Amino acid sequence: xxDKPSAELLIAEVKNALGTAIALGFAQKVAANALGIAQRExxxxxxxxxxxxxxxxxxxxxxxxxxxxxxxxxxxxxxxxGKFDDVLVRHLILTTLAKIEVDQPTYPPYLAWKNEK
Amino acid sequence: MNDAVxxxxxxxxxxxxxxxxxxxxxxxxxxxxxxxGGASKETWAFDLVxxxxxxxxxxxxxxxxxRRFATQGLDNVAMEAAIVKLAATAGVPVPGxxxxxxxxxxxxxxxxxxxxxxxxxxxxxxxxxxxAEARRGMARHCGEILGRLHSLSGYEKLGLKAQGSREALxxxxxxxHDTLQDRxxxxxALRWLRENLPDEGExxxxxxxxxxxxLIVGPDGxxxxxxxxxxxxxxxxxxxxxxxxxxxxxQRPELPVGGFGQxxxxxxxxxxASNVSVDRAELHAWEVFQTMNWGVMCAGVAKAxxxxxxxIEGAIIARRASETEFDLMRLLAPDNSIWSEVRNAG
Numbered sequence: 001x002x003d004k005p006s007a008e009l010l011i012a013e014v015k016n017a018l019g020t021a022i023a024l025g026f027a028q029k030v031a032a033n034a035l036g037i038a039q040r041e042x043x044x045x046x047x048x049x050x051x052x053x054x055x056x057x058x059x060x061x062x063x064x065x066x067x068x069x070x071x072x073x074x075x076x077x078x079x080x081x082g083k084f085d086d087v088l089v090r091h092l093i094l095t096t097l098a099k100i101e102v103d104q105p106t107y108p109p110y111l112a113w114k115n116e117k
Numbered sequence: 118m119n120d121a122v123x124x125x126x127x128x129x130x131x132x133x134x135x136x137x138x139x140x141x142x143x144x145x146x147x148x149x150x151x152x153x154g155g156a157s158k159e160t161w162a163f164d165l166v167x168x169x170x171x172x173x174x175x176x177x178x179x180x181x182x183x184r185r186f187a188t189q190g191l192d193n194v195a196m197e198a199a200i201v202k203l204a205a206t207a208g209v210p211v212p213g214x215x216x217x218x219x220x221x222x223x224x225x226x227x228x229x230x231x232x233x234x235x236x237x238x239x240x241x242x243x244x245x246x247x248x249a250e251a252r253r254g255m256a257r258h259c260g261e262i263l264g265r266l267h268s269l270s271g272y273e274k275l276g277l278k279a280q281g282s283r284e285a286l287x288x289x290x291x292x293x294h295d296t297l298q299d300r301x302x303x304x305x306a307l308r309w310l311r312e313n314l315p316d317e318g319e320x321x322x323x324x325x326x327x328x329x330x331x332l333i334v335g336p337d338g339x340x341x342x343x344x345x346x347x348x349x350x351x352x353x354x355x356x357x358x359x360x361x362x363x364x365x366x367x368q369r370p371e372l373p374v375g376g377f378g379q380x381x382x383x384x385x386x387x388x389x390a391s392n393v394s395v396d397r398a399e400l401h402a403w404e405v406f407q408t409m410n411w412g413v414m415c416a417g418v419a420k421a422x423x424x425x426x427x428x429i430e431g432a433i434i435a436r437r438a439s440e441t442e443f444d445l446m447r448l449l450a451p452d453n454s455i456w457s458e459v460r461n462a463g
Contacts, residue, residue: 004435093453095302108369
């Protein structure tokens with residue numbers, strides 16, 4: 001699941017800043033960064049969230065929307081038996097990779113992992 | 118005269134009054150200028166012009182009057198000055214404390230310290246060509262500094278918060294739940310920590326935010342350790358692990374200690390300075406803790422944004438919580454075959 005604030009709120013905040021005044025340099029870069037996250041979220045998230053939603057069915061059942069399924073997964077882990085099930089770990093890794101591809105595809109440890117032989 | 122100029126003059130006078138109270142004979146202050154800095158504290162640079170015509174370059178660190186102190190930090194800035202002075206007695210490099218702002222000063226709660234030249238911005242510390250030699254020795258130097266700090270006594274009367282590993286873990290969990298977000302990766306990390314974070318050990322004086330970004334570095338090495346506001350009493354590995362959190366390695370993820378060095382150099386220097394051996398598994402468990410700690414801070418910024426504290430910078434920090442989920446999964450399940458399956462498919 002993508003984190004808050006959503007792509008829509010990111011764009012709204014940049015629009016606000018542009019409507020008043022935005023300092024050249026650093027503030028401008030931060031605004032461009034926010035739009036980059038929103039752009040990737042609109043491009044990538046529909047597919048990755050659908051995949052996450054399907055995987056969650058195997059883990060916590062077919063009821064509820066994405067947020068509710070994640071809530072059940074959180075609770076299962078919190079009060080769970082203590083074993084790190086491989087299906088669970090694979091799901092969490094896939095979900096995390098999809099998130100960081102939207103939020104910060106240039107995060108140095110992520111890039112280093114991608115470039116490992 | 119505009120408001121900013123007027124308030125600068127009020128601050129300048131308040132600083133002068135504090136300097137006089139502390140026994141400085143002065144002709145005045147010059148070059149008072151706000152430095153960029155922390156979210157909760159302000160820092161101001163100025164020169165104190167002494168009666169004999171000499172100058173002392175100083176920095177004021179203050180909490181402006183009426184502003185709320187950081188919830189997780191010390192009760193007041195004067196306490197921070199006392200800790201900085203104590204750390205100096207153990208040979209920890211810190212800026213000398215020149216004087217404190219008296220209670221009730223219109224300049225706020227704070228203290229003036231020596232202005233030390235050098236680089237503090239984490240990314241530049243790792244990149245500047247003139248600091249190449251300094252970087253080579255920094256992991257060892259950090260180990261030595263922390264070993265000395267953690268050997269200190271005399272902090273008992275300062276009334277610092279004490280937090281062992283169980284309380285720290287309960288606090289982390291509570292702060293995560295305060296964000297009102299469901300993050301299965303954080304829940305997995307918490308469950309792992311409950312099983313793997315060692316129980317109560319010896320507690321020592323901790324810096325609390327010891328990382329690249331809070332150090333003044335010159336070509337000769339670390340010149341000063343800054344930002345003592347999260348100082349508290351707790352397990353040794355807390356400080357060692359925070360320095361190794363992947364997010365503080367900036368563009369150098371392959372160098373686990375702050376983006377500049379290797380764990381073994383940090384540990385060996387620490388053991389020599391403190392005469393206490395470091396358990397590698399314990400350090401690893403605290404690295405998991407501290408990685409999640411930074412993640413919960415980002416998630417907390419997301420909560421604040423949604424509650425109305427809307428800034429673009431806040432939004433960007435909020436969306437950095439996922440970097441810690443990536444780092445946590447690398448720490449908790451490095452050998453899962455899915456990593457290479459995805460990489461080879463990509």
